[in-house]
Amino acid sequence: MASFDTPTQESSTMALPGLARALVAAGKLGQRAAEDLYKKAQSSRSSFIAELTGSGAVSASDMAHTMSTAFAAPLLDLDAIDAERLPKGLLDPKICADYRIVVLSKRNNRLMVATADPADLGAAEKIKFATQMGVDWV
Structure with a gap:
């Protein structure tokens, strides 16, 4: 008979959108700050980008350059x-x-x-x- 392990406590990290993961991996944003901004965006029904730039945690320029590098996409002004x-x-x-x-x-x-x-x-x-x-x- 198979036994199943049930988690006793919720995982300490949550699944972040690709944008947040890329910023955390690049060192532009901390994991906890990214999670907090993501939760705030979900609760206010706004985009993660709007919360991110509105909070001032990452400048729009830093975000654009990081995304361009992380996703191998051209940067466009x-x-x-x-x-x-x-x-x-x-x-x-x-x-x-x-x-x-x-x-x-x-x-x-x-x-x-x-x-x-x-x-x-x-x-x-x-x-x-x-x-x-x-x-x-x-």
Whole structure:
């Protein structure tokens, strides 16, 4: 007969989103601070990025450079992009606002999308479902 070990106490660390794990691994944010910010974001129904930058725990520049390195994604300065030249109508503006993304271009059956969180698989799945196209993160 098999016996099962049941944990007697809750694990001391929680599962963090990819963005938080990357910042902790890079030494930009402590494990405990990341957990606290993640819990706060969940309870206030806001994004982890909004809580992170709002708290001042990590600067937007540090976060962008760390994410670019951790996810091997190019770093893009949105101030350098002419919004008038971006493609229109490829993705619902509500999805863009909810996930903080900008569609940069469409090539074949794929969208090139700028995002603040390249680890957000929910956003990628939502875009794929809404457009029936693949997604390349920038």
